[in-house]
Amino acid sequence: MSIIEVNSLTKGYRVHKKKAGIKGSLSGLIKREYQYVEAVKNVSFQVEEGEILGIVGQNGAGKTTTMKMLSGLLYPDAGEARILNWIPWERKKEFLTNISFLMGQKGQLLWDIPAMDSFFLYKEIYDLKEESFRQTIKELSKMLEVEHLLSVPVRNLSLGERMKMEIIAAVLHSPKLLFLDEPTIGLDLTTQKKMRSFLNIQNHRNGTTMVLTSHYMKDITSLCSRIIIISQGEIIFDDKIEKIRHMYQADRVVNVRFAKMVDEAFLKKYHESIKEKKELQYTFQVKQEDVNEFVREISLLMPVDFSIGEQPIEDIIEKIYRRDIE
Ligand SMILES: Nc1ncnc2c1ncn2[C@@H]1O[C@H](COP(=O)(O)OP(=O)(O)O)[C@@H](O)[C@H]1O
Numbered sequence: 001m002s003i004i005e006v007n008s009l010t011k012g013y014r015v016h017k018k019k020a021g022i023k024g025s026l027s028g029l030i031k032r033e034y035q036y037v038e039a040v041k042n043v044s045f046q047v048e049e050g051e052i053l054g055i056v057g058q059n060g061a062g063k064t065t066t067m068k069m070l071s072g073l074l075y076p077d078a079g080e081a082r083i084l085n086w087i088p089w090e091r092k093k094e095f096l097t098n099i100s101f102l103m104g105q106k107g108q109l110l111w112d113i114p115a116m117d118s119f120f121l122y123k124e125i126y127d128l129k130e131e132s133f134r135q136t137i138k139e140l141s142k143m144l145e146v147e148h149l150l151s152v153p154v155r156n157l158s159l160g161e162r163m164k165m166e167i168i169a170a171v172l173h174s175p176k177l178l179f180l181d182e183p184t185i186g187l188d189l190t191t192q193k194k195m196r197s198f199l200n201i202q203n204h205r206n207g208t209t210m211v212l213t214s215h216y217m218k219d220i221t222s223l224c225s226r227i228i229i230i231s232q233g234e235i236i237f238d239d240k241i242e243k244i245r246h247m248y249q250a251d252r253v254v255n256v257r258f259a260k261m262v263d264e265a266f267l268k269k270y271h272e273s274i275k276e277k278k279e280l281q282y283t284f285q286v287k288q289e290d291v292n293e294f295v296r297e298i299s300l301l302m303p304v305d306f307s308i309g310e311q312p313i314e315d316i317i318e319k320i321y322r323r324d325i326e
């Protein structure tokens, strides 16, 4: 059963058009001119129960606007969305108790009080049972290694510690659906990894459905089975991640280790395909259909060790953005 059903969702913003210079700002005071920015255009997709969907796209592509509509924070201009049978922007209580929205840039927790005090507040709001509430806090804070920080005012926590508290707050009421808008932004690698494994556990154990945006491709590849690529407000790709390689003629990465120093003149022909070199170790990017011929030619030059790998998924996605914009 689809838990999210989105149909031709569209949203624009009216923004104040600024003319250049001081004269511009003066005339702006007298007669305001507006410009319409189409942030999300005709977006349609579904999400199945238990799925983790990644939404990727460049800055300004419309990811946050989409998430805000789906979590009921914004009204669309046109289109429909149904989440667990509710219309998000009606913001019915049952809807709100079944979802959670975590934004990496904007915390929910009160700044001046310890996270634990905010958790108590959530306990009242969501009407959670004392015992299971305590059990959940204990378990989640242990998992994220923040048990000793529960009574520290949030303002005194590091960004990573704060985000861990934010995620506990987000899942405290066991939402069926979790929206995560750049949840790992600015976090160090260890904390990012911890957050990812936490989310994976939530998904596996409780079957929590998630919609996630992130600029860190590692978040996407290690969490999401499926991605939507959005460019200038429109969906340009929606499928399993592994499909990308087939659809967009991904290149291969060939790592070559030469037996001795190479005379660059020999490699002239391949100059364009060299991605990296470090002493005897070269990395080439080669079209899939040319790999065999490439390896044959290179090994004619001199003895080599080589391995063939796949092009990183982020490179392919970037190629897709570029192609779309051009
Ligand atoms: N509150 C707002 N007022 C005016 N324009 C906005 C507002 N929020 C977003 N936009 C514009 O809408 C477009 C999509 O933004 P956003 O959804 O935040 O993209 P993303 O999350 O993919 O970076 C951008 O052009 C952005 O400048």
Ligand SMILES: [Mg+2]
Pocket: 063, 064, 065
């Ligand atoms: Mg955004």
